[in-house]
Each structure stands twice: as structure tokens, then as C-alpha cells.
Amino acid sequence: MNKEDDSMPKILAFLCNWCSYAGADLAGTSRIKYPPSIMPLRVMCSSRVDPLFIIKAYLGGADGVLVAGCHPGDCHYEKGNYYTRRRFAMLKKIFDELGLESDRLLLSWVSASEGHKYANVARDFTEKIKKSGKNPAKKKIFL
Amino acid sequence: MTKALILNESTEQGILDFLKNLLETRQVRGILTLKKINKNNDVAYSIITDVKELNDAVPFYPLMPVNAGKLLSRFTFRGGPSDPIIAVVKPCELRGFVELIKREQGCFDNLFIISFTCGGVFPQQMSVEKTVEKNLNKYWDSVKKAEISDNIRPACKGCEEFIPYNSDFTVDLIGRNDLDKQSIILINNEKGAELTKNMKGKFSEESLNKEKLEKFRNKREIEKKKLFKEIDEKIKDIDGLIDVFGRCIGCHGCMRVCPICYCNLCEFESSDSEYKPSNYESDLKKRGGIRVPPGTVYYHLGRLSHIGISCVACGLCEDVCPVDIPISIIFKKIGESVQKVFDYIPGKNIDEDIPLMTFEKEELLEFED
Numbered sequence: 041m042n043k044e045d046d047s048m049p050k051i052l053a054f055l056c057n058w059c060s061y062a063g064a065d066l067a068g069t070s071r072i073k074y075p076p077s078i079m080p081l082r083v084m085c086s087s088r089v090d091p092l093f094i095i096k097a098y099l100g101g102a103d104g105v106l107v108a109g110c111h112p113g114d115c116h117y118e119k120g121n122y123y124t125r126r127r128f129a130m131l132k133k134i135f136d137e138l139g140l141e142s143d144r145l146l147l148s149w150v151s152a153s154e155g156h157k158y159a160n161v162a163r164d165f166t167e168k169i170k171k172s173g174k175n176p177a178k179k180k181i182f183l
Numbered sequence: 184m185t186k187a188l189i190l191n192e193s194t195e196q197g198i199l200d201f202l203k204n205l206l207e208t209r210q211v212r213g214i215l216t217l218k219k220i221n222k223n224n225d226v227a228y229s230i231i232t233d234v235k236e237l238n239d240a241v242p243f244y245p246l247m248p249v250n251a252g253k254l255l256s257r258f259t260f261r262g263g264p265s266d267p268i269i270a271v272v273k274p275c276e277l278r279g280f281v282e283l284i285k286r287e288q289g290c291f292d293n294l295f296i297i298s299f300t301c302g303g304v305f306p307q308q309m310s311v312e313k314t315v316e317k318n319l320n321k322y323w324d325s326v327k328k329a330e331i332s333d334n335i336r337p338a339c340k341g342c343e344e345f346i347p348y349n350s351d352f353t354v355d356l357i358g359r360n361d362l363d364k365q366s367i368i369l370i371n372n373e374k375g376a377e378l379t380k381n382m383k384g385k386f387s388e389e390s391l392n393k394e395k396l397e398k399f400r401n402k403r404e405i406e407k408k409k410l411f412k413e414i415d416e417k418i419k420d421i422d423g424l425i426d427v428f429g430r431c432i433g434c435h436g437c438m439r440v441c442p443i444c445y446c447n448l449c450e451f452e453s454s455d456s457e458y459k460p461s462n463y464e465s466d467l468k469k470r471g472g473i474r475v476p477p478g479t480v481y482y483h484l485g486r487l488s489h490i491g492i493s494c495v496a497c498g499l500c501e502d503v504c505p506v507d508i509p510i511s512i513i514f515k516k517i518g519e520s521v522q523k524v525f526d527y528i529p530g531k532n533i534d535e536d537i538p539l540m541t542f543e544k545e546e547l548l549e550f551e552d
Contacts, residue, residue: 091488122542148552
């Protein structure tokens, strides 16, 4: 990623080891193009993502935070992603209530065979974040 | 209608005699209640086993020095006491206890609970300023009239959950004009009936005055909406958050008194959250400066995400805040909105799972991509 390119948002992506990370890998090996805005962070399961991680990323200046895991029912640990969904719903609600932009948070299901879907999610989310502009928390001092 | 024990004396005296009887007949070994600890009318929770000590007990005193739910949890997290204990606690304290039980931090074994329709409590600051006694008459007057008392804490002013859940006995206080003349102790379950079966006094069928309590709830709801609106006006975006939490001195008192925050080592006090010199360096490269100590908004948002689902709005966090951040109303507001997503009232039903520890296979589709 070109460091000078300020228009490209920074999106932190928590990818589950078993599905979404493999999906992202497939997108790469299949040479599908998607914007270089995503910074992947592998976790063993999407339910490993404590809401704190997302809050920290947001306050740290990430323009968007993506959490991706196996499709419901396909979790490697059987039910991890169901918990993720509940936590994510809770966090989005907290963001909404406090007037923070919950649109900057995205939960998506990407399986290991869905390289195309991963690229699409990355593309669409990047477009959406570009429209909302920079994260206002980025330059705040008194956090 | 439920079975009730009627005693022909003031409610305050009635409950003391009730407790005294249980202690003397050795049906319980101890009583957890608020008790005056000196002539200055300072009160503290105590577990009393000696009848003599009961004289200074003030079960319905409108102060909450700590959340008794947390105390009960500390007392029962390895299993109930060896001999029965009876506790007089406020509805929100009981709800806090139930939330802790759901987290395997306590149990109801060998424990009896008396609770009451609660008119709210004064800020702890009033106890420091010695102004509680002055306001007591006025307080009880408004309780009798089912009105919101002056000077009570903001969280109490907007509290709609003043009727206890899960108590063995309920004492009705709100809207009872006859508080000085008779005491009515509702017996809510078999456990309570068993305990009181040999007790002297009149038994009859009674119930809470639903209509009066509903009117009272409406008054509280109006007050709550007012409080919520103030918060809404203050916190509209990240700047609002910084504005409200900016004066936080990071004492973490709110976390320490919170009945839901039970972790022995809080994430925010662990070395994980510690700011290392390298963190300062990297932050300073990114921003035009950095607040020290850093992480204030992070701490409060983080705590919201951890305990918001179970917040019982007891109001202690705001009570202990040295810089008067309206934290209890913020947590109550955000907590209620999150609880609404899962249709959950914390501490209401002990058999209901905490929403974040259970799931449905088909739900919340609107939150997915």
C-alpha cells in the first residue's frame, strides 16, 4: 500500500482461522483484485474477538473494523460465531446509542471457498468507508 | 394474592421483631442488614448473629454504602453458608446478586431474602454531610404518598424496577399510608412459608397495590426520560464522549463498586492495558498529542461493552465518582437499550441465561452483512 495515498481508508479485519482467513487466502491465490485497504488479523475464531478489540481499533483510528467468520452452523468450534453475532449486535447498539458511527463496524460470513465473496466484501466495505470519510477519533487527543 | 404475615406495629419495628424471632428461635443463624455503627447515624451492612446487636439495625434506611448483592456473592460463591442466613436487601441489590449467581459467583442455598418496594436511596455524600436524618421524615412522607422523594440519587429517581424479583419475602412500602401502624410481610414462596409457619401473628391473603405502584412507575418513567434526554443532548458523537468522560481521573472506583464487575483482575488494571513507553511513542507519532493517563474513553466504553447487558442501574458508580460524571445514567441508558435487543431484564429470572452466553440459530440477521 502506498503510504502517500491518504484517500485509502484503513480497515482492520479480524478473520477467523478456519473460514475467512482461508477465504482471503483463496482470493489472493485466485488473483482476485480488491482494494489494499484491509489489514487482516488472524484469530482462531470470530468469537475470540472481545468487543474491547473493536473499541480499541476504533479509538485508535481504524476507519473501519471488519469481523469475519464461518457461516452460522459451520463454525469450526460449532457455535462460536453465534456468540460473535450476539456480541456484535450489542456493540453496534452501544455505538448507535452513543452517536458513534456504527456503520464503520461490519460483521460478515465468509467461508474458505468464498474467495470472490471476500473480495466483494472488501470492495463494498471500502467504498462505504470512503464515503463516510476519515474516522473522527483518529486525531483526537483526549481519548 | 399471596400469603402474608400481618403485625400490628410499625413496619420498621415489625421487620425487626420478625428478624429477632427468627434469630431467637434459631431458625436463622445470622441476619445481613444495614446497621447504625455509631451515634452519628453512619450505617454499614453487617451480618448480625447476636440479638442485642439488632437494636441498631435499620433495614430500610435509605442509603446504599455498598451493593449488598456483591456482599452476598462474596459470602456464598463457594456454596451457601453452613447455617441459614437471612438478608434484607434492596431490589436492585438482589438483581445484582442474581446476575452474579448467573456468573457462578454465588448461590441461594441456605439464604433467605427479604426485599421491599424501594423508594430509592440518598447519595452517600449526604451521609458524609450528616444530612440524612434531617431528610428522613420527608423521605418517608413521599414514600407513603407514592411520590418520588427529593434528594435521592439520579439512578433511583429514574428507576422503574422498584418491585423485587426472586425474594422470599416482600415488604410493601410504597404508597402504604399505614406504615406506622402495621407491617405486611408478603410470603412469596414455599421456602418462606416453611420459615414462618410457627410464627405468631396474623396470616392473611394480601397483594401489592398494583394500581398505586403502576402510577408510581409512570412518575419514575417520566423522570427517567428527562434524565436520558439530558444524556442524549450531551453525548451526540465522539466529542460528546470526550467532553463527558474527559474529567475522569481514572480511579476505577466505578468498576470496584459495580456489582457486575466481579473479575479478580480487571482487564483495565492488568498489564495488558498498561501504557508502555513504546505505546506513548507510537501514539504521539499518529496524533497531535495524547492525554495522560490515556485510555479514559476506552475504559468506559469497554466497561459498557462488558457489563452493559447486566447493568442493574443501582447507581453506585455515580455515587463514588469523585468528579461527578453522570455515569449511572449513561450506563442505565445504554444498558437498557442493549437489554432491549435481547428482551432481557437483568436479575429478573434466575433461570434465564445471560444473553451473551446463549444464542438462537436464526436471529439478529439485521446485524450481519
